[in-house]
Amino acid sequence: MPFSALGLVPTLAHAAAKLGFSVPTPIQSAAIPVVLSGRDVLATAQTGSGKTAAFVLPLLQGLLADTAATPRRVRALILVPTRELAAQVGDVLQSLADQLVPSFKVAVVFGGVSINPQMMGLRGGADVVVATPGRLLDLLQHNALSLAAVECLVLDEADRLLDLGFSDELANVLAALPRRRQNLFFSATFPPVVQALAQALLNDPQRVAVESEPSAEPVIVQRVVRVDAPRRTQLLRHLILSNDWERVLVFVATQHAAEHVAAKLNRDDLFATSFHGGLSQGARKQTLDEFKDKRWDVLVTTDLAARGIDIAELPVVVNYDLPRSADDYVHRIGRTGRAGESGLAISLVSADTEAHFRLIEKRQNLNLPREQIEGFESVQTAAIAVPGNGGVKGKRPSKKDKLRAAAKAAESA
Known part of the structure; x- marks a missing residue:
């Protein structure tokens, strides 16, 4: 099945093909038509399955539908947990955007580097921002950008974004967004903490879940x-x-x-x-x-x-x-x-x-x-066990409370 069969316009399908996206992966086939329909999406698929293109391609098509906005406004926001993922998503976005007419400005912002070049890069606005939550909040405090016109919010690796250290920042970002928008949650796992936020923020979402395909030999x-x-x-x-x-x-x-x-x-x-x-x-x-x-x-x-x-x-x-x-x-x-x-x-x-x-x-x-590897056999015995969960990270009610509070704040904003 070609990408054009999923509802992508020919120019975008051609741009995807030039980057090597010739045949849609299962998550792309399942998610792209739903995103194009304007519905909220909660998508889970194994890592390495092509989740990035599953939201980037329909996101760009949405921007193509309205190219009259001047000056540039941030109409799509993609939140990611790490600098490396921000750069990776930004590269895919920019590579596709460069082949479109008109082209779109993609801003990639993250911490760990000087904020000044990023502020300079946002002069004149941007169409899409890929950001880690902390640096995005820094830029908002410096009035370097506005999120008032955001039409689509993407949480990539949503479970990681809601992990320790991200919940408070995410709550502040949500409070700065317009209430009416499309929300796309993409992740490889769907723990309770993501479920809690999804139930509060997503409006009648379409659940898209693609399991790994069985094979004779495990990948x-x-x-x-x-x-x-x-x-x-x-x-x-x-x-x-x-x-x-x-x-x-x-x-x-x-x-x-x-x-x-x-x-x-x-x-x-x-x-x-x-x-x-x-x-x-x-x-x-x-x-x-x-x-x-x-x-x-x-x-x-x-x-x-x-x-x-x-x-x-x-x-x-x-x-x-x-x-x-x-x-x-x-x-x-x-x-x-x-x-x-x-x-x-x-x-x-x-x-x-x-x-x-x-x-x-x-x-x-x-x-x-x-x-057991010969020459390295284990001879030690376990220490006395301490009651608990064995060290596996548990479910923290306080984190859920923060997320529910953030969702309510975003709804009432």
Whole structure:
């Protein structure tokens, strides 16, 4: 089925084809006609399924329908959780917009860099703004832009936007938006915190859910290796060298751990570097570009790299530290096995983290066998368990209360 069959105008379908969007993915086929109809959308699909084009293409068609607005007003706002995802969405938008007549101005704004060039870039207005919530609020406080004319709001990676640190900022952004608008929520997971906001903000939404297609062989092979925590780095080095892995993305819990593990691997003659939020935006971009260019064997990262980062043909992901939430496990392993390629995801589990991983398995309907690697057999036993949820991030009523309050404030604005 071509994109034109989904209701896209020929000029936009042609622009999409020039960028390689020749055949719609399932999420694009399901979501684009609904977005074009003007309805609110709540869409969930696996990571790497083409969600970005599913909202970018109909969004641009909506702008094409009204090109008389002068000066430029922000008519579409796309909120994302990270700088990397903002840049990625902005690149797709700008590449498509450059091929249209008239062209549209796309502004991409995020923190971690000077605000002054972004303020200068917004002079004369913009048609579409892609932003992280914090920097968007900074620009609003500087009167660098207005959201009074926004017709369409997109929350990309909605679950992450509602995670810790984003709820208050999102509430303030919602309060600055007009009450009447189209709302599009896109995410790989649909936890209760997203459900709460969706129920409050979306008007008779169309639910679009695309499950991964079954296949004879899994796209991502998941393995669990038992190892004592102090020997994880040695085992990681052994796995990389014995399997001749060219590139490995390794997830750890903290920025300090990213620096520490990368340094230890470097001492073992592996080209490893760290990637985390403590680096400047320039350093983050350079490091990620170098890893994509295969100049590093190993990229040791926090959950910063779990979302919105597309690394073509990445063969292996390793959970050196387990993620706090079951949803984050999905996003982490989703960095491999993209665009039809096969991938491998390995989780290193010690006696103390076994209960934690069992909860992840339960929430993801998994039952993975435990492996032992010769020479690295686990000998430690678990510490005395402390009552709780095993470390998996739970549901915080206070966060839901904040979201409901934000929704009510937006409705009454």
